[in-house]
Amino acid sequence: MEGEKGFFIKSNVREVLVRLAGYASHGGIVTIWDDISELFSLKLVNFECKHQLMLMCKFEDKNKKLDLLNVHVHMKIKNVNFFSSGILTQKENDEYVIQKLENVYRFEKRKNDRLLSFPHRKIYIYFNMVAENDDGNVISLNRLTGNKDEVFEEFAKVVYGDKFIGNDGTPMTGFRILDISEDGASFLANDREKDYFTGNSSFSNIRLDFNGRIFSFASVKVKNVVDYIDPRSINVPMYKVGVTFGGQEKKFKEFLAEYFELIEAPGKEDLSYRSFLKLHDEI
Secondary structure, eight states: OEETTEEEEEOOHHHHHHHHHHHHHTTOEEEEEOSSSOOEEEEEEEEEESSSEEEEEEOSSTTOOOOOSEEEEEEEETTEEEEEEEEEEEOTTSEEEEEEEOOOEEEEEOSSOOEEOTTTSOEEEEEOSEEEOTTSOEEEOOOOOTHHHHHHHHHHHHHHOGGGBOTTSOBOEEEEEEEEOSSEEEEEEEHHHHHHHTTTOEEEEEEEEETTEEEEEEEEEEEEEEEEOOTTOTTSOEEEEEEEEESOOHHHHHHHHHHHHHHSOTTHHHHHHHHHHHHHTOO
16 A cells, blocks of 8 residues: 555564564664654553554653553664554553554555755766767767867866766766656756757766765666756756666665665654555544
């Protein structure tokens, strides 16, 4: 079943119990809320599973009290998000018990998360000056010639450094990225630059500047070139170019996964679960 930006899969109880053993021993966090309350974080101290799963939790602040009954539950165990819904009761020793947890769901994020980078993040992609088409033709942007070319190349090395100089010693052409994922990216090109990317062009030795962090890709392939209307300059023809990464760099994939974790707002998965419940009337 699909929720916001991911899928909820009904988990096997055995899978949850195996993970809970270590989670409880380290006092893992259990987030709970009802349909109208804020999120509350408790510490898991124990669990049982006879007829149904039951969680025993405590507040670190003993003076804090909860007046909730029907609650939703979220636990993130080793980067796996588990959700359920049950009944909350309080024992005399400041321990809360969440019982009647009938269904436990595992939240699977969509594999191809896409990051909107413009205008808040400065991410650029750099190409060599020539591209090889599928039919073997070579397209190049107009370049300076003669001694002027050598002066420009030396200037580029001083300003940009070797990270933006191609293997042939010439400066690379950069475009600011609109959105990006581990599989590819899109950026804008003007009417002249558009021809550089038509015909299913493929490019090699690509550089990517992600807020100053530099990555290299063996190749990229143009996926599509479509019209793009910029409300700030309606009379200027612009095109959105989509490319897919080939020879994917493992470091970039790991970096992007960590970046997504870093920018996600707390409670984002919980909001997805709320949407899931509302959509499917689970409770």
